[in-house]
Amino acid sequence: MSVFTLPAFAAQENISKQERQKMINTAHRGASGHAPENTMTSFQKGFEMKADYIEIDVQMTMDGELVIIHDTTVDRTTNGTGYVGELTFEEIRNLDAGSWFNDDYTGEIVPTFEEVLDAFHGKIGILIELKAPELYPGIEEEVAKTLKDRNMHKPNNKKIIIQSFNHESMKKSKELLPGVPHGVLAGLSWAGITDEQLAEFASYADYFNPNMNIVTPSLVGRVHEADMMIFPYTSRSQKQANHLINLNVDGIVTDYPEHVYSHPVHHS
Ligand code: G3P
Ligand code: CA
DSSP: OOGGGSHHHHHHHTOOHHHHHTSEEEETTTTTTTSOTTSHHHHHHHHHTTOSEEEEEEEEOTTSOEEEOSSSBSTTTSSOOSBGGGSOHHHHHTSOSSTTTOGGGTTOOOOBHHHHHHHHTTTSEEEEEEOSGGGSTTHHHHHHHHHHHTTOOSTTOTTEEEEESOHHHHHHHHHHOTTSOEEEEEOGGGTTOOHHHHHHHHTTOSEEEEBGGGOOHHHHHHHHHTTOBOOOBOBOSHHHHHHHHHTTOSEEEESOGGGTOOOOOOOO
16 A cells, blocks of 8 residues: 555544644634533633633624624524524523533523633633624624723733634724734635735734635645634544644644643542
C-alpha cells in the first residue's frame, strides 16, 4: 500500500500533545455534548473540562433583555413556544431549558448575557456570537454597553471575542468596541471565498470562522496571510477534531472539548 493512501488516518493518530494543546479549545454553546446547550451548567462543564473559551449565542427579548439561546424560537431547547423577540424576559425566564436534553437537567433556565459574563469572565474566554442581530435593532449597542459597564472592552482583554454570520453587524460592533477582537462566521456558501473578500473581512475582523466543511490547507494559509485567525465550527467527533488539528487551524469550536485535548482528572 502506498503511503499516500495512509495520511488521513495515520496522521490523526500521530498528533502530539503539544499540537493538541496549542489549539484554542472552544466549548460550543458550552460543553453541549454533555449538558443542555447555552445553560450555566454547560458553561460550567466547559470550564471544568479546561476549554479555553465558551461560545455563547446572544439574542434579545421583547423587553430588551440580552439572553443566551441559539434558535430564534424557544421551541427546540425549552418547554415553551414562540420567538425569542416576541416573548418577555419573564416569560422566557419561566421556561425549562434543560429537560429537553435529559430529565436530570430539569429546572435549567435561560441565562442572561450579564449572568454569563459575571460568572465566567476571568475564568475562561467568552466567544460571543450575536445570533440573528438583524432581528434585534440596537443589540450591538446593548452588548457594547454591557461589556463597557464591566470594563471588558479594553484592547488587552483578549479573552472576549465577538462574532456573527451578520457581517454588517460586526462592522458596526467593531466601531463601537474597537479594542475587542471580532470574527466573521462563514457558512458553506463561502467555500469559494476570494483573497479580496478575506482582505475586506480583515479590515474589521481578527477571525474568519467558517463551517469546518469548507476548510482546506489552502484556506487556512490564506486566512493567515490575511492576518486573521481561523476557528472552524462545529466538531462533534474525535475524527473531525483530529482532521482540523491536522489542517493547522488556530482553534476548534466543539461540543466535546475532550476531543481537542483531555486533561487527567485527579481524585484525592
Ligand atoms: O462558533 C460558531 C458556531 O456557533 C456557529 O454556528 O449555528 O452553532 O451558532 P451555530
Ligand atoms: Ca453559535
